Amino acid sequence: MELKEIIKEYLNEEDLSYKPYELYTAICGDATDQYDAFYKALGALEKEGEIVYTKKGKIMAIRFSGVVRGTFRASAKGFGFVTPDGQDVKKCDIFIPRDNTFDAIEGDTVLVSLSKPKNRTSVGQSDEGKVIKIVSHSLKTLVGTLLVAKGRNHRKPLFYIVPDNKRHNLDITVERSDLNGADVGDKVEIEITKYPTGRNAGKGKVITVFGESDSLLANYNAVLHSHNIKTLFPKNVLDDADSLSRSDITPDGRLDLRDRLIFTIDGIDAKDLDDAISAEKTDNGYILGVHIADVSHYVTENTPLDEEAFTRGTSVYFADKVVPMLPKALSNGICSLNKGVDRYTLSAFVTLDKKGEIIDVDIKESIINSKIRGVYSELNDVIEYGDGSEYYEKYSPVLGKTLDTMLELYDILAKKSAKRGALDIETSEAKIIVNEFNEPTDIIKIERGVSEMLIEQFMLCANEGVANWLSWRDMPGVYRIHENPDPEKIRTFDLFAHNLGINTSPLHTKTLHPTALRRVLGEAKEKQLDSILSKILLRCLMKAKYSSNCSPHFGLAIDKYCHFTSPIRRYPDLATHRIIKKVLKNEITEKNIGKYTAFATQAAIASSENEVKAQMAERDIEDLYKTVYMLDYIGETFRGVITSVTSFGFFVELPNTCEGLVPISSLDGYYDFDERSFTLSNGRDIFSLGMEVEVIIEDVDIITRKTDMRVIMQ
Known part of the structure; x- marks a missing residue:
């Protein structure tokens, strides 16, 4: 063990x-003979923020000092939050x-x-702190638009960057010699060569030019690049995949399900079909078969394919494209x-009783042959119109006993989910339609x-x-x-919902259960406020994540849960498959x-x-x-719903x-913002959450x- 680690551990x-x-x-x-190494190690530990010196010159570990080490998250408004590094001192x-950030930037x-806190005015306010030291910067590059300030009194022009990410609200200038061929107005990536401090701007040099900043393609590529989304695969990975794609598929050593009525149901545009289903009714309940592509048969551990999949972690979807x-x-x-x-699959046969409770689970390596390429919209049409649907013949193999059993089981599972308190959060998902030039031609709310x-x-x-x-x-x-x-965040949600006229008494319990939140959302739905309240609740909930520790899933109200069903597009599912197959073969000891x-x-x-x-x-x-889509609608009128009200205006969501934003400056007269009722009022007119308005x-x-809007007063 290195001397630095020995000191840290001690x-x-x-x-x-200690002195x-x-x-x-x-x-x-x-x-x-260890003096030089010892003091060098102390210097490194202090620089890394692992130790501090007291006022008396003594050394102590950061965890006992009352000082918290963490990651700074910036706000576009100048203030920020620090997430502690797994210390016991603070968990929130x-x-x-704004005045206590010490010029820290996003990710520091x-x-x-x-x-x-000097002014604790609202429920759920975080504890306050002051940044006293920047241990390290994580932001090394910046993506934004290159602009220029014209020089005065014979001074040379000043090139600078307006960052795309508003949390990266940095003053960075670029010397003409460091433009690397970029023109004013281009979307670029710069390497930060000097970080800004106080009133002194930082410096950078252009390392990537994406194109003109008003170009859809330039912005598209810049977004992918800024999030480190890789669009190309290494040649050896492509070669391995191509070779595997030509391998034979035989039933040897697998449960042969090719004669079973198994089929897929996906979106009409889906190409990566990784799940198929079957279901049968028994005397005591049901057996649900979920048959998942056996990706782990092809993507084996410690291969270039596996390393690339691990690095990517997930497929990324947008408009009609997928990375x-x-x-x-x-x-x-x-x-x-x-x-x-x-196709090779890993089949999970879940035995359920008549109430939908899981009795047993059997997992088999299998081989299937899907009988129908089902499409959501088509099957919905068949379910609604029966033999009057144009898709009736296509789905005839599953109509009758099979589909009836599936619909019956679905109804049982949905009611069971609601009864246990699983959260039904309303979200507005959009489908973006693009033309052959990758330009958006329509945006539709997904139903x-x-x-x-x-x-x-x-x-x-x-x-x-x-699981x-x-x-x-x-x-x-x-x-x-x-x-x-x-x-604390639930108290914030409680206050918000209460001020909207929602009964929040279900939340006033010692231990919060998701059923309480479900009841509050249910009342919000009756008042047509569920979409707004769902957005607020999502900000107040923890983010779901992956873990090797088997802990409950609050939002689903389930004690044990994992991701098994999408190994083509999610690495955790692939990892789960790999472990399951090791267990099936008794290879984990x-x-x-x-x-x-x-x-x-x-x-x-x-x-x-x-x-x-x-x-x-x-x-x-x-x-x-x-x-880009809304550029074609400047000057046109829409009806929409107010989804957020602030001191500077209110946001309106259109049906698409x-x-x-409707800025407060665009409203006639003086409007007062009421932070308790989330309204803007001038004594005569009032704008509130959930209100339908007409905007230009x-x-x-x-x-x-x-997008800026102007409200049309009635």
Whole structure:
């Protein structure tokens, strides 16, 4: 062990402080040849924020000092929050006022001293702190628009960057010699060569030019690049995938299900079909069969394919495009459960009683041949119109006993889910239609029908069943967990809902259960406020993540849960498959179980990080497409719903899910903001959450991805 680690470990054992010579004696004894190494190690530990010096010059571990080390998260408004680094000192985020950030920027590792909030005006306010040291910067590059300030009095022009990410609100200038061919108005990436401090701007040099900043393609590529989304696969990975895609498929050693009525149901545009279903009714209940593409047969551990899949972690979807986790030869080819071809699968047979409770789970390596390439919209049409549907003949093999059994089981599972308190959160998902030039031509709010909800319930059931299967055997796994929400944030939600006139008494319990939140959302739905309240609740809940520890999933109200059903597009599912197959073959023993536990832990951590990265990229791309789409509607009138009210205006969501701001400056007269009722009022007119208004699109800015609106007064 290095001397630095020895010192760190020693100081973290007890809440004690030492003079340097005392610590040297404790660590090095009477040795006289370790002084240089010792003080070098102390310097490194102080620089890394692992130790601090007291006012009396004593050394102590950061965890005992009252100083918190963590990651700074910036706000576009100048303030920020610090998320502590797994210390016992603080578990919740610490609010950092605008004047106490010490010029920290997004992602910085910082040291924070805690203080009491000066103005505790709202329920759920975080503890406050002051950044006293920046340990390290994580932001090395910046993506934004290159602009120029014209020089005055013969001074040279000043080139600078306007960052795309408003949390990266940095003043960075670029010398003409560092433009690297970029023109004013281009979308660029710069390398930060000097960080800004106080009133002094930082410096940078252009390292990538994406194109003109008002170009959809330039912005599209910039978003992917800024989130480190790789669109190309290494040649050796493509070669391996191509070779595997031509391998033979035989039933040897597998449960042969090719004669069973098994089929897929997916969106009409889906190419990577990784789940198929079957169901049968028994005297005591049901047997649900969920048959998942056996990706782990092709993507084996410690291969270039596996390493690439681990690095990507997930497929990324936007508009009509996908950046796949696996090469298309696998994702759309030999792994995809296409109609009429033999495919390797991992089948989970979940035995349920008549109430939908899981009785047993049996998992088999199998081979299937899908009988129908089902499409959600088509099956919904058949369910609604029967033999009057144009798709009736296509689905005739499953109509009658099979579909009736599936619909019956779906109804049981949905009612069971509601009864246990699973949260039914309303979200506005959009489908973006693009033309051959990748330009958005329409945006449609996605509506879910019976078949979508049926598949969702079947996949939830399979995931829960597989998690139980692993847990019953005390085997490692990559579990999907959702921690209980922070009580302070629930109090914030409580106050918000109460001020909207919602009865929040179900929340006033010692231990919060999801059924309480479900009841509040239910009343909000009756008052047509569920969409708004759902958005607020999502901000107050913890984020679901992956873990090798089997903990409950709060939002689903399930004790054990994992992701098993999408190994083509999610690495944690692939990791779970790999572990299951090891268990089936009795290859996990007392001697090597630690290896698989470590693998599950690594996969969980990496998958959680990659999921967040992919979600941010998908959100930014969607915002970009929506902005470009709305450019064609400047001056046109829409009806929309107020989704947020602030002191500077209110946001309106249109039926197509596009959103814009009505600035308070565009309203006639003086409007007062009431933060308790979330309203803007001038004594005569009032704007409140959930209110329907008519607006004109005033301005659309592709660089900032913002849409400004003006309300039409009735």
